[in-house]
Amino acid sequence: MTFIIAIDGPAAAGKGTLSRRIAETYGFHHLDTGLTYRATAKALLDAALPLDDEAVAEAMAFKVDLAGLDRSVLAAHEIGEAASKIAVMPAVRRALVEAQKAFSGRIPGTVLDGRDIGTVVCPQAQVKLFVTASPEVRARRRFDEMTGHGVPADYLAVLADIIKRDERDMGRADSPLRPAEDAHLIDTSEMGIEAAFSAAKSVIDAAL
């Protein structure tokens, strides 16, 4: 049997950094499931296909290659927006969740991060973490990251985007963002990555 670590939470809460660090520390395979939604959205945008046709989006979702996912190619803001639009479609979710479930069985262990890992994709995960932070802190981090890369940004616009994305992710009928009942909550509002990592590590070590 494999060991599964499920990490969920809203956009820009620090899940990505934490998940990569955990996967490296334990020598586990890592899947950032947001990239599967982003890759589907990018393929639709590139082919100038509509974002509101569920059958077309589902067909694209089946073509996503988990081995070819690269955040640097999928980071654009428009791709994130388009991803959260197609992520409300049950047929798209079914296709991507199937691929994510298959990935989660890899030996010796896996770390999957997203919105519905502990609740839908891997409810059997041995460790479930829910990583969150206030919208203001998340917006500040996203803003700093963008300006740090020389991308012009407006803090209030970034904050408005984060709030809109939260509403869409938490408000959808199929697999809304919420902590699993048995998830450990890690609030990174006033915590650096080191503190968040050591909180996660003690939960994982206790379950191993």
Ligand code: C5P
């Ligand atoms: O995490 P990231 O911002 O890359 O995710 C992009 C979008 O994909 C999210 O806003 C969310 O709507 C969707 N998503 C999802 N379920 C996941 C991961 C991402 O619905 N497990």
